[in-house]
Amino acid sequence: MTKRKLRVGLVGLGGVGSIHLEAYRDSSAIELVAAAEIDDAKRTSLQARYGFRPYADFTRMLREETLDLVCVATPVVTHEAVAIACAEAGKHVLCEKPLAVEVASARRMIAACAAAGVKLFYGASYRFLPALRKARDLIGSGAIGEVLLMREQEIGGTGPDGRQIMGFAHYPPGGPGGSGLGLVDHGIHLIDAFGWMTGSPVASVFGRGNISGAAPSTEYLLMNFRNGSLGHLLYEDSTFPTSLPGEGIFSWGSAWSLDGYVPPGRWQSAPGTIHVHGTKGALRIHHYAHALFLTDRNGTRQIELEGSSAPGHFAAQMESCARSILDGAPVEVPGEAGLAALEVLTAAYRSFEEKQVISLG
Ligand SMILES: NC(=O)c1ccc[n+]([C@@H]2O[C@H](COP(=O)([O-])OP(=O)(O)OC[C@H]3O[C@@H](n4cnc5c(N)ncnc54)[C@H](O)[C@@H]3O)[C@@H](O)[C@H]2O)c1
Structure with a gap:
């Protein structure tokens, strides 16, 4: 595996986003560069603990930061808009489950990532x-x-x-x-x-x-x-x-x-x-x-x-993305897996x- 770390941005620092932060700390493959959160109190307290560059507006993070991948950890109702904005900014995307609420929305996310030439990883953390x-x-x-x-x-x-x-x-x-x-x-x-x-x-x-x-x-x-x-x-x-x-x-x-x-x-x-x-x-x-x-x-x-036991699986998930983005390995869990689960x-x-x-x- 390449020596370079995967440069990661995170959107959403709520329940699961804060656990992603904790998990990434123990991984030598991940560099958490920046994170966006609309709630000022959460953003400020987690920035003090984890030391990322903080943003209230994730689109500004996309414009200002050099990132390989953005992890979308906002509520599902926002996944499509956030993931498509990341793709259009040329960032690979890891989207938390469920990929979307509606099948059509999941299809648009997959199409947007394909059109932008970025990889869409589905957050099937299990x-x-x-x-x-x-x-x-x-x-x-x-x-x-x-x-x-x-x-x-x-x-x-x-x-x-x-x-x-x-x-x-x-x-x-x-x-x-x-x-x-x-x-x-x-x-x-x-x-x-x-x-x-x-x-x-x-x-x-x-x-x-x-x-x-x-x-x-x-x-x-x-x-x-x-x-x-x-x-x-x-x-x-x-x-x-x-x-x-x-x-x-x-x-x-x-x-x-x-x-x-x-x-x-x-x-x-x-x-x-x-x-x-x-x-x-x-x-x-x-x-x-x-x-x-x-x-x-x-x-x-x-x-x-x-x-590693949970929450180490969130780091393992991100390391799988790193192997795919930095070393060219196949995407282990693609957006299509999220679409298939949603169809069921x-x-x-x-x-x-x-x-x-x-x-x-
Ligand atoms: N993989 C897992 O095991 C696992 C576990 C829990 C939750 N999840 C998934 O993670 C996602 C988030 O769930 P949660 O429980 O953390 O929710 P949450 O409500 O605790 O946190 C979501 C955070 O996103 C922030 N947010 C919303 N819109 C934003 C925006 N435009 N820009 C920046 N921040 C924004 C909110 O302020 C909030 O802090 C959901 O899709 C959920 O299903 C996955």
Whole structure:
């Protein structure tokens, strides 16, 4: 790999932007040059800690700074405008998930980057979590045979008053929306990760997702993959957990959970868990807790992981961009992956409206 560092600008210093800053600090491949944030207090306090050149107006940052890549970490409703402005300024773009709220918007982003001759990287950060990467390797090596079922659920909370609804600043009223650990804002990670783990696109879906501004309900998604695997997601944050005292796992990584963002090094009673069941074995993936278990005829054992736990995956994601931009490696997670995830998600909404399974392509 080249010795030059990737010159990065960041737009949006909110919840995830500030975690990107922390992650980049430990990477020798990344030089965080500048960051833009419209909120003066956030910008000032984070500038004091991380030492980037601060901007209130990201378009000014684009004009004044020499950057290889801009990371877009603003609310999804702004992704298209910010990403296209970056592309037109000749900067490569890494856009946080979801790529957009509407499929047409995601297509315009991809087209604008192609027209400007810049690369569009989709922020599928789960693909850079070591437990998921190792799980994918094991699946690819045949360790669990053919994948029959992949599943994930987030169910708990403190009753209806404790819901963590994202609100209109993120999701416009009348369109997809809901809580931070619901189908749109969180499930989009799993839609991408399931297809990536099995190497198969989604053939058809049925599901139900919440609408921004409308009364929420339990969300679910069934994905039939072309290779015959089934993907199942289930989300409800207005009830209570069923975990018993003592259940859970020590988390080596930070995590987004029903309790909000949890720093590393704590016991988590209900850690994020992805289950993958195959014909020869099964995987239990604690993607944020940084732990992976394999069960087969020989029993259950913990699998050793390499790489940094969360939030180190945000640095790993950016290092992948650096390899592509500075060394010419292929784009590991292109904008098209974000578009594909969005197509699955929007098909789920359509399936509920039309009360039928929707086939994709
Ligand atoms: N990959 C992950 O695991 C992960 C985790 C959380 C959030 N996200 C995604 O990251 C994005 C941001 O989410 P968040 O939770 O950080 O939201 P947030 O509301 O906490 O932060 C967004 C920030 O962007 C700023 N902003 C808005 N418009 C701006 C503009 N034009 N110029 C500069 N700053 C602007 C806001 O002031 C705010 O500080 C969303 O797309 C979200 O889905 C990804």
